[in-house]
Amino acid sequence: MFQPLGGGGQLTRSIFNGATGLSQFFPQWNKIDLCVLTVTILDKIQKMHDLGLLFGCINPASIYIAGTQDVYFVDTDSWQVEGYPALSHNQTFTPPELLRDNKTLLIYTMDQENYQIAVLAFMLMMPGKFPYTKGKNADERDSIIDMAFPFSVGGGMRRSRDAERPSGIWRIVWDHLPYQMCDGFYNTFHSNGKYAQPGYRLDTTKWIKMTKDFNDTLMTSNGAGSRSMFPRTFRRDGKRVFVRCKICGQEHPDYYFIHSIHVQQEKIDIWERGYRICLPCASDQSNMSFRCECCGRQFYYTNRTKVLHEIGKSDFDFKKQRWCKDCKKRTIKCGHCGQEVPIYQMREFEDRLRNLRTSVCGNCFKELIEKSKQEKEAWKNSVGRWVSCRSCGRSFSITNGEIEYFSRKGYNLPTRCPNCRKKRY
Structure with missing residues (x-):
């Protein structure tokens, strides 16, 4: 049997490559085209299931896209057929319970296939976005096992604990998805979701219906924002108060702005001071x-740090920054105590009595300055020269301090002893 020749580009290189892949392969597409494509792919998968065939583990590189209704599945010899295990393995699409058991050779159930379909639908509707967020010191595998889903829906739902809140374009793209679809994604990927546990996951027909409903809404909607692959701002539902960012000029809801910052552990309300900086611009480079x-x-x-320094300079007497974070990590041995200290804390100490210069830490610098003052005072009071009085002939001393003083003033050194000077005047 001959199969038709496939065409188009890989799903991984086009849709799953985000804005870069879409601009390269399908620059004219909008969200309606994406809905049609998603329905086309899911319809094909549903026909596979009707024939008793399972992906086993979805490999998006084996799905080729030539058009919204022109899709090809290749590498079909890796599919799961009857009791034979799937030959492909893709961690991104592996259900959390299988990663916890650390199994490699698997026979997938329909419920586990449904989980993978949900991941596929999510990454199609959020072009290329991985459902979970990697927390601190975590990798993809850990984020799947923990089900660290960062998006939330409605007042009663919340993002996973320790999951980084999505910022920038993804939070906006999520906002333009319909509530029913967001609810399905949330309850599938969030650790406390009602579809998150094995045996409760939504099947392919549910995702097809949600996508078709979304497509119908977009077709009848007058707003061009939701049709865009990557909208520039949130939905205007008539309830949100929109404010213009003073940096990018884009209007966003007021909750999408930074309202306060902490300066020296004190919370400063920058919104009241007139700063209007949206969250994406807050992380952008300033002037x-x-x-x-x-x-x-x-x-x-x-821009966030710029505001911090502006307020710090005006309200907290901030000094101009002198060292970068990399140099603050560098250490050097103190020339006095020998301890390793950050290089930016080193001070140049000049010992004028001994004509020496030494790099020392801040603590040693204070100690040496105090010691230097004491030595200087002792030196000033010590005898610098003995002179014979030209009046009485007796020897008298002149201290170093006096020699320094007369030299600085341009005077000659005394030639008479203190007693003779008193008698003279």
Whole structure:
């Protein structure tokens, strides 16, 4: 039997490559085209299931897209047929319970296939976005096992604990999806979701219906924002208060702005001070910079850090930053105590009595300054020269302090002893 020749581009290189892949393969597509494509793929998968065939583990690289209704599945010899295990393995699409058991050779159930279909639908509707968020020191596998889903829906639902809140474009793309679809994704991927546990997952027909309903809404909607693959701002539902960002000029709901920052553990309300900076712009590079005195490189602040320094300078007497974070990590031995200290804390100490210069830490610098003052005072009071009085002939001393004073004033040194000077005047 001959199979038709496949065409188009891989799903991984086009849709799953986000804005870059879409601009390269399908630059004219909008969200309606994406809905049609999703229905086309899910319809084909449903026909597979009707024939008793399972992907086993979905490999998006084996799905080729030539058009919204022109899709090809290749590498079909890796599918799961009857009692024979699937030959492919893709961690991104593996259900959490299988990763916990650390199994490699698997025979997948229909329920586990349904989980993979949900991941596929999510990454199609959120082009290329992985459902879970990697927490601190976590990788993809850990985030799947923990089901760290960062998006939330409605007042009674919340994002997973320790999951980083999505920012920028993904939070906006999520906002434009219909409630029913968001509810399905949330309850599938969130650890406390009602479809999250094995045996409760939504099947392919449910995702097909949600996608068709979304497509019908987009076709009848007058708003062009939701039709865009990557809308520039949130839905205008008539309830949200929109404010214009002073940096990018884009209007966003007021909750999408930074309202406060912490300066020296004190919370400062920057919204009341007139700052209007949206969350994406807060992380962008500003026009304020400093040059590191240690390495000489120039560094630009983010807009958030710029505000912090502006308020810190006006309200907290902030000094201009002198060292970058990399140089603050570098250490060097103190020339006095021998301890390893950050290089930016080193001070140059000049011992004028001994004509020496030494790099020392801050604590040693204070100690040496105090010691230097004491030595200087002792030196000033010590005898610097013995002179014979030209009046009485007796020897008298002149201290170093007096020699220094007369030299600085441009005077000659005394030639008479203190007693003779008193008698003379």
